[in-house]
Amino acid sequence: MTAQVLAGAPAAAALLSRAAARARTLPRPPGLAIVRLGDDPASVSYVRGKDRKAREVGLQSTVYALPEETSQAELLALIAELNAAYDVDGILVQLPLPPHIDEAAVLRAVDPSKDVDGFHPVNVGELWSGRPGLLPCTPAGVMVLLEHYGIPVAGRRAVVVGRSAIVGRPMAALLLAADATVTLAHRRTPDLGAVTREAEVLVVAAGRPHLVTPEMVRPGAAVVDVGINRVLDAAGVSRLTGDVHPDVAGVAGALTPVPGGVGPMTIAALLANTVTAAERRLGLSGPR
């Protein structure tokens, strides 16, 4: 037996087509502003992908590509301008930012009603108090992926590996909101395998290539691999690999591929969030 492949593309396409349909009912297209500093190749390529998909879905997308040496004050001034702009519904500041910028201060400067990354402390607090506002894109995308493939969460044991502010923590909050019994494990968790073997739903976002091996997985579990690690293969070619060892497919009931699993969901969730932000700002209520 080999695990069902939880491909991201069909679930992302379904989410995007629902978002596009909602966008078409608005009096004007939802506006997305993407801010990026410097020329890190991964950031340039992710931002290009987001901008292209945003246009496909009927959003008005603008990329602000600023030089690496942009000062914190200049960046905050741009954010203030975007906060005040009527036709901007969503603001995304691509991370990571250069070391001379105070990331937390920048994330706090974004108007929470335009925070389509769900990183502002107000949105984090709303999420953990069970009154979700705008949701962090990767965890929100994982929930849509599980739903798309009919994988139940309510009443089940869920384990999240990794406690980052961007994935692990909000992932645990969303699984809890969906009535799972949630364990949040991390690098200081003793006997990680004993903990992950409890999971009926296992989400791995540790940033460590092939951290999760077959003996750490409960037979039949649904395993979501959030890891995107660039590694060199035997021939010295750079490849993407996840935090879950490929042999886990022999034990799990379902498994997301890397690439082609969670990644496409993250972008789709960002664009769906932008439509939600536009609906709220225009006084129309969206779903959720």
Ligand SMILES: Nc1nc(=O)c2c([nH]1)NC[C@@H]1CN(c3ccc(C(=O)N[C@@H](CCC(=O)O)C(=O)O)cc3)C=[N+]21
């Ligand atoms: N403010 C902010 N918001 C983000 O959402 C954000 C960010 N900063 N900084 C960087 C990370 C990374 N991220 C990804 C999105 C899509 C894929 C994706 O679609 N990946 C493809 C493969 C892409 C490839 O081949 O490189 C896949 O997994 O199939 C990956 C990574 C969003 N991020």
